[in-house]
Amino acid sequence: MNISDEDFDKVISGKSGASGPEATEVARITRRLNSTYVSPMPPATEAKHLQAIRQANAGRSAAGSKPAGTSGPLSVLEPFKNLLAGMRPLGFLQLSGSTAVWAVVAALFLVSTTGGLAAAGVLPERMQSAVSSAARTVGIQVPGPAPAVPGIQVSEPAAPGQVKVTEGDPAAQQAALAAAEQAIAAAEQAQRAAQEAAATSARCMEESMAQVSALVEGILGATSPAQAQAMVAQAKTIGTNVKACSDQASAIGRNGVVFAAQAAELAQKASGANPAMTPEALASVQSAGQAARMAETSASQALNVSRSIVDNVSGLAASLVSSSIGLQQLPTAPAPAGPAPAASQPVPPVGSVASPPVWANWGADYSNQIMRSFQGGAGRRR
Amino acid sequence: MIDGQGLDGAVVAAKDGADWGWTTLYRALAPTITGYLKAQGARDPEDVTAEVFIQAVKGIDRFSGDGAQFKSWIFCIAHNKLVDDVRRRRRRPEDLSPDAGRNLVHPSNVEDQVMRNLSDGRIREMFSRLTVDQRNVLYLRMIGGLTLEEVARVLGKPSSAVKALQRRGLGAIKRELPVQGYQFEPSGRLPAMGEMT
Numbered sequence: 001m002n003i004s005d006e007d008f009d010k011v012i013s014g015k016s017g018a019s020g021p022e023a024t025e026v027a028r029i030t031r032r033l034n035s036t037y038v039s040p041m042p043p044a045t046e047a048k049h050l051q052a053i054r055q056a057n058a059g060r061s062a063a064g065s066k067p068a069g070t071s072g073p074l075s076v077l078e079p080f081k082n083l084l085a086g087m088r089p090l091g092f093l094q095l096s097g098s099t100a101v102w103a104v105v106a107a108l109f110l111v112s113t114t115g116g117l118a119a120a121g122v123l124p125e126r127m128q129s130a131v132s133s134a135a136r137t138v139g140i141q142v143p144g145p146a147p148a149v150p151g152i153q154v155s156e157p158a159a160p161g162q163v164k165v166t167e168g169d170p171a172a173q174q175a176a177l178a179a180a181e182q183a184i185a186a187a188e189q190a191q192r193a194a195q196e197a198a199a200t201s202a203r204c205m206e207e208s209m210a211q212v213s214a215l216v217e218g219i220l221g222a223t224s225p226a227q228a229q230a231m232v233a234q235a236k237t238i239g240t241n242v243k244a245c246s247d248q249a250s251a252i253g254r255n256g257v258v259f260a261a262q263a264a265e266l267a268q269k270a271s272g273a274n275p276a277m278t279p280e281a282l283a284s285v286q287s288a289g290q291a292a293r294m295a296e297t298s299a300s301q302a303l304n305v306s307r308s309i310v311d312n313v314s315g316l317a318a319s320l321v322s323s324s325i326g327l328q329q330l331p332t333a334p335a336p337a338g339p340a341p342a343a344s345q346p347v348p349p350v351g352s353v354a355s356p357p358v359w360a361n362w363g364a365d366y367s368n369q370i371m372r373s374f375q376g377g378a379g380r381r382r
Numbered sequence: 383m384i385d386g387q388g389l390d391g392a393v394v395a396a397k398d399g400a401d402w403g404w405t406t407l408y409r410a411l412a413p414t415i416t417g418y419l420k421a422q423g424a425r426d427p428e429d430v431t432a433e434v435f436i437q438a439v440k441g442i443d444r445f446s447g448d449g450a451q452f453k454s455w456i457f458c459i460a461h462n463k464l465v466d467d468v469r470r471r472r473r474r475p476e477d478l479s480p481d482a483g484r485n486l487v488h489p490s491n492v493e494d495q496v497m498r499n500l501s502d503g504r505i506r507e508m509f510s511r512l513t514v515d516q517r518n519v520l521y522l523r524m525i526g527g528l529t530l531e532e533v534a535r536v537l538g539k540p541s542s543a544v545k546a547l548q549r550r551g552l553g554a555i556k557r558e559l560p561v562q563g564y565q566f567e568p569s570g571r572l573p574a575m576g577e578m579t
Binding site for chain 2: 005012025026029030032034036039040045048049050052053057060061
């Protein structure tokens, strides 16, 4: 077989332009090989493998490589920039020329990147700062001499989560200490809830971005209308999953606010027990409350972003169906065999379709022939 | 077929330790890697694919390049694993335990499996006539979708040698096609068994 390197590359990479009987034959052998050996990973196997990969990745992070998620908002955007830059109208979508599809794909990316910002850096960072501040103050670390007032005096920095009582009326000391410790515990719960909400929304967005990215890749490289339609169905599932995940983040964020309110109440109690503690304790729980509210804001944003993704994914599905691709007119199952392309015609690139009827006919022809060979082969072979 | 474009971002994320980067790379490349291993007769291609990715995770710090280079790098790992697998099998006798062939045929889909085995058997037989090197080149090109240069890197051979192996391999397949009953007529129609001479 005498095929140029250029034509061979075109055939195997799915680019059009290769022609001639040799290229046709290479394309068909390549298709045969791929249909024989390459198939999607079974979901259970994929889940098992991805679990093992994540564990190895976590082990790598723990062993001193870059920890996961250190990339910051800019590098979260990077994959999408690259993906957008690398987008090429391949295969199935090449036929459409539909600006509507591209618009929806672009909108999908915009939404994803906005979500990435919210999840992977900006808000959590601000929130983290507030949480850190709260943690510092909730620990009642008040350096230097405390005001000389009756009751509790904090004379030196205390470890986080501890209140140092040095002098004053023993009963007042006891009551204030109990109230202050409760306030600290509640504020710490608010802090944990805030961090958890941030982590959940970040994970949520990271997973949804991965899914959306893979999905758009898949849609761009779809080799048949049926495959593209299956991916559209997958898009809807992804949208639902993202929403569920973001709802969870939002709920955790709201818990943070509840804990913060408890902290504020307990701080009031502490201040009632000892007015001298009021400014510090109140400032602490206010910070914790602010952190928790930020957590809720972040979680709410994640929720809104997820809703936008759901809307846009649905829009993508609708656009694919109603655009000039004319999905609804195309057969989803191989059509009856028809005239096949002549050898001199351009070779349909592997991984794409030259036109739906060619694809459909080829599939039907192939399976019919295999079936006939199977049914009649044993008797005819000598 | 994934050509490595569009994987650049996932590679950056994977190098940065983000799980989603690995998920994207796995979903994009695992089917073709498994396909390559299957074609080459690896005993448990799916498990080997998992090993390939885990080795890639462990070695990602030593890798630098874009999506296309990552693809050729991971195929290099896969090919080396395959060579190891073949060596292991030569050293150890075949597993004759009752579980050894449990994945070959799923009882609920015997007919499909028979059809697949028939088709697999023919294409495997066609390629089995090639030399190991010719097979390696054609599988990496046609299943892996690697360029000549990438195949050369995976196999550690000069591009000119890979090109020659490809030409001779294709020639051998062309000679083999009529014998196997797979001659594709100019019309693109597959001949029925009765039409074969």
